[in-house]
Amino acid sequence: MKNPNDGFFRGRLRSLKFAFRGAWLLITTEDSIKAQLCIALFAIGLGFYFDISNTEWMLQFLAIGLVLVAEAVNTAIEEIADFIHPEFHVKIGFIKDIAAGAPTFAAIISLIIAGFIYLPKINLLF
Numbered sequence: 001m002k003n004p005n006d007g008f009f010r011g012r013l014r015s016l017k018f019a020f021r022g023a024w025l026l027i028t029t030e031d032s033i034k035a036q037l038c039i040a041l042f043a044i045g046l047g048f049y050f051d052i053s054n055t056e057w058m059l060q061f062l063a064i065g066l067v068l069v070a071e072a073v074n075t076a077i078e079e080i081a082d083f084i085h086p087e088f089h090v091k092i093g094f095i096k097d098i099a100a101g102a103p104t105f106a107a108i109i110s111l112i113i114a115g116f117i118y119l120p121k122i123n124l125l126f
């Protein structure tokens with residue numbers, strides 16, 4: 001919440017503090033984020049193993065970021081849905097289902113990017 005006594009820079013600093021707290025909460029409490037971070041670490045390991053180019057690193061980090069952002073937004077929507085309506089409701093189910101579509105899109109795009117980066121390199125091994 002905005003503090004009316006905060007100037008521009010103090011307000012931005014406070015927001016930054018909350019934003020980092022949010023990222024830390026996601027990393028430490030959300031299993032879906034932990035799982036995505038493990039996959040990201042694996043992909044980073046693959047990147048070093050295959051010595052991928054700068055452009056490939058950038059695309060890989062974009063894909064990792066896309067998945068983490070989509071997971072975070074999905075988690076926030078799930079939390080809001082559970083808060084405003086903890087009981088079963090068809091509409092809540094629909095909202096959660098379509099929210100889960102966001103990380104699904106991100107994961108599919110990331111897999112396609114991973115395929116473009118690694119399949120030719122894996123092919124060369126055989």
Ligand SMILES: Nc1ncnc2c1ncn2[C@@H]1O[C@H](COP(=O)(O)OP(=O)(O)OP(=O)(O)O)[C@@H](O)[C@H]1O
Pocket residue numbers: 032078085086087088089090091092093094096097100
């Ligand atoms: N209150 C509800 N009313 C109706 N359907 C619900 C409700 N809560 C969950 N669902 C259904 O169950 C599915 C899974 O919901 P849940 O909140 O467990 O998400 P999840 O993706 O399994 O969670 P997480 O990201 O923590 O693994 C939803 O996509 C929805 O179809």
